[in-house]
Amino acid sequence: xxxxxxxxxxxxxxxxxxxxxxxxxxxxxxxxxxxxxxxxxxxxxxxxxxxxxxxxxxxxxxxxxxxxxxxxxxxxxxxxxxxxxxxxxxxxxxxxxxxxxxxxxxxxxxxxxxxxxxxxxxxxxxxxxxxxxxxxxxxxxxxxxxxxxxxxxxxxxxxxxxxx
Numbered sequence: 168x169x170x171x172x173x174x175x176x177x178x179x180x181x182x183x184x185x186x187x188x189x190x191x192x193x194x195x196x197x198x199x200x201x202x203x204x205x206x207x208x209x210x211x212x213x214x215x216x217x218x219x220x221x222x223x224x225x226x227x228x229x230x231x232x233x234x235x236x237x238x239x240x241x242x243x244x245x246x247x248x249x250x251x252x253x254x255x256x257x258x259x260x261x262x263x264x265x266x267x268x269x270x271x272x273x274x275x276x277x278x279x280x281x282x283x284x285x286x287x288x289x290x291x292x293x294x295x296x297x298x299x300x301x302x303x304x305x306x307x308x309x310x311x312x313x314x315x316x317x318x319x320x321x322x323x324x325x326x327x328x329x330x331x
Contacts, residue, residue: 171289171303175310176273179317181257181283185232187317188253197312197322212237216325222246232257245298254286283317285310305329 177184187193189206194214201215208229215221222242227250229235235253239246256263259280264271267284274282287306292299308328316322323330 168290169292169295169299171287171292171299171306173287173303173306173310174267174270174273175285175314176263176270176277177283177285177314177317178277178279179283180281181232181255184255184283184285184313184317185235187313188235189229189231193316195324197316197324198309199325211240224251243298245292245296246302249289249291252286252288252290254288256284256286257281258284285313 187197189204191202191204194204194212195202199214199216201221202212204210204212204214204226206226206229208226210226212224212226213221214224220242223240224237225240227236227238233255237251239249239251241247256266258266260274260277260282263282263284264274270284287310289302289306305328308323309325312323312328
């Protein structure tokens with residue numbers, strides 16, 4: 168099965184990033200303003216994208232400030248049954264770079280020493296399709312929005328995620 172992987176460095180404490188991916192106010196600021204969510208295992212988070220489309224995620228695991236896991240239970244057919252995992256690793260730049268040398272280019276562009284590495288896994292896709300490709304690209308845009316929100320207080324949620 169194909170899986171989406173994204174990694175990015177955010178110049179913010181892990182607690183702040185965790186709050187942005189678990190609380191309604193944070194999710195609304197970087198993913199979609201039409202969000203109904205609460206940080207409770209077993210609850211259903213609903214994310215609206217326009218008047219006729221939404222996704223629902225069952226929150227299956229929360230470990231503050233390190234891990235958030237969802238299972239998609241409603242949305243586009245290709246999304247249903249996929250799992251989304253957000254892993255957070257806080258630390259100083261030198262330690263994170265030693266543990267994750269693949270983030271070297273991102274790390275060079277970071278000011279300050281203490282950062283959070285966010286690793287997104289969107290797993291259990293049935294096939295490499297156009298929807299898979301679009302989602303992989305768009306996750307990059309939304310994670311950029313998350314980074315902006317955590318670092319500056321202003322994200323680029325839907326429908327503005329693709330604007331420069």
